[in-house]
Amino acid sequence: MSYTFDDSGDHAFIDGVETVSYDPAETGIAAIAGVKAIRGTVDKLGATFSDSLALTPDDVVFCIWATTLGGRAVRRNDTITDAAATPRVYQVLSWRTSEDENQVVIVCRKQA
Numbered sequence: 001m002s003y004t005f006d007d008s009g010d011h012a013f014i015d016g017v018e019t020v021s022y023d024p025a026e027t028g029i030a031a032i033a034g035v036k037a038i039r040g041t042v043d044k045l046g047a048t049f050s051d052s053l054a055l056t057p058d059d060v061v062f063c064i065w066a067t068t069l070g071g072r073a074v075r076r077n078d079t080i081t082d083a084a085a086t087p088r089v090y091q092v093l094s095w096r097t098s099e100d101e102n103q104v105v106i107v108c109r110k111q112a
Contacts, residue, residue: 025077
């Protein structure tokens with residue numbers, strides 16, 4: 001009997017880092033593949049800087065390393081696509097950049 005270990009989804013269990021695709025809503029701008037992110041739930045922090053939004057239980061926060069965005073600025077209505085077997089697409093609602101400009105915290109809503 002042979003067992004093959006599939007570690008492609010290890011981010012959920014080991015380090016929390018996953019690779020996503022960031023797609024600007026602006027026409028003619030190509031999606032950015034290989035963006036490193038950590039996904040989490042909207043907690044008090046996310047709700048604080050998104051207090052003007054009507055958040056839902058399906059909303060998520062992606063913490064993205066700014067360097068993996070290749071200098072692209074985050075904009076409302078851009079999308080993030082995860083690397084799941086059936087990819088899920090999330091629309092950017094709100095964001096903020098860390099003080100050292102190293103990470104971007106993005107509140108997103110899963111698209112239907």
